[in-house]
Amino acid sequence: MSEVLLKGIKKVYDNKVTAVHDVNLKIDDKEFIVLVGPSGCGKSTTLRMIAGLEDISDGELYIDDKLVNNVEPKDRDIAMVFQSYALYPHMTVYQNMAFALKLRKTPKDEIDRKVREVAEILDITQYLERKPKALSGGQRQRVAIGRAMVRDPKVFLMDEPLSNLDAKLRNQMRAEIIKLRQRINTTFIYVTHDQTEAMTLGDRIVIMKDGFVNQIGTPNEVFHKPVNLFVAGFIGMPVMNFFNGCKLLLKDGVYYAEIRGAEFRLSDFQQKALKQNGQKPCEITCGIRPSHVTIGEGELSAKINVVEMLGTELNIHAVSGGNEVVMIVPTTDVDHNLKMGDTVSFTAKPELIQLFDQETGNNLIWYDQASAEACSPVCRSYNFK
Structure with a gap:
């Protein structure tokens, strides 16, 4: 089980600026959920709190029914893929992918098996002896994903992993991530500002603005049943x-x-x-x-x-x-x-x-119903609003 529960999660910085307001979200085992919104909406901060890279100011975070607010990132059994790839430039692809397993003192034969299995899945076997500078942006991103995969984490966290790629590569990598998800069958939490990525990748989408969650729903729901003007204007192109x-x-x-x-x-x-x-x-x-x-x-x-x-x-x-x-x-x-x-x-x-x-910007047809459905059944359990 890789269920993640955010219960009243809040982030307030030292300058009293609130970046994330009272986020309540239940992410089911093996679900692919996407946090989407404009720059500064709090989506990456929320992801970093799940990863343990940001302290939680208020609320509770559970992974597999375990409260992890004060658990170190390395002990949360999660893996994160960053926008910048964050590969070690002096190491080969093989060494980059094997590094975390070496730190765990995993036997060499098991490291080799896992690295080569993942490289085969991502079609990067031919690049294992190259260094990152000899790879394209798309290939580097596959290596970054592979480095996370070899750890067999409970939860994959992805922070705008495709934003540094050109339009053609983004389309290719979206397809790769969809295929990858089907093969490894684990829980994904994905952050993007690109609503096309959100619509094509997510089982459900969490739409954020100014630190608040505006709507949670399937791609079909947020497109056809937007709860307010912001969601209606953000989702859909044109x-x-x-x-x-x-x-x-x-x-x-x-x-x-x-x-x-x-x-x-x-x-x-x-x-x-x-x-x-x-x-x-x-x-x-x-x-x-x-x-x-x-x-x-x-x-x-x-x-x-x-x-x-x-x-x-x-x-x-x-x-x-x-x-x-x-x-x-x-x-x-x-x-x-x-x-x-x-x-x-x-x-x-x-x-x-x-x-x-x-006056309010709320959808006269969908606002109450969609809001209730979005939080269900979590809101009934914890009396969320």
Whole structure:
């Protein structure tokens, strides 16, 4: 078992700055969980507290039901892969991978077996006698991962391991990490600021901002059920379109979203959720994913600024009533002669429109339900909020 539990974890530095606020998270055995958010959100600090490289100011950290707040990093049975690789430049690849096992006084034949097994998995056997300076960035990162793997840790911690690689190598290494996870079948905690990495790698994603956890959920949940404006704008590329100055209307017991004078009768599910919450008419911000926009019909219009031809689809950048709008449209569905200055009509299915309270930024449909599901069952056990 490699279960990790963070219970009310908090980090306050000597200058009274709080970097991490009351993080509550249960990571199941063999789960791949990703901490994601903008720079300075507290994700790396949280990872370093799990590793024992940062002291925990408040709260409790458990690994396999053992309280480890005061346990030394070397005794936590974790392995960490850093952004900078942190390889010893004077050692060969073999020596780098074997170093931790030598410190443990592991028998030489066992060291050799483990190093060569891991090198085979990572396809770096041919580089075992080279030094790091003779390797590419992607190869060095494989060595850093291999050095962690040979220790057979309970938990793998990865702190932005791909951020130093170019775009092509990042894509390749993402695929390698996915395959690696399937082969070694242990618990991964992965930190990144790249939401594409988070969406493709994680079983669940923890989205952080300013030291607070905003949402925990599967990639599908955080994409389709964002609990607030921040999550909706952070997850998804291109980012969600936001329409300010909208209204939630209630007519004869039926809810409508009004966007620039156009009224959208909300779906049965949205009607039910709003009625259960006792939602009153109010000012709202509406969100629509670029891929959920349909052009060539509807009561909304936008003036085109830029058309990007991407082969199978067009990215149309436009302005509608002072709001910037991006539309992703298959090239088979549109006039290829669209150009800057043209005006296009567009719409979206009501069930695909996200509704955010203009004051709080919370999602009127998903905020309460998603927040409760995100912490369950931990929040019920420990009365988290």
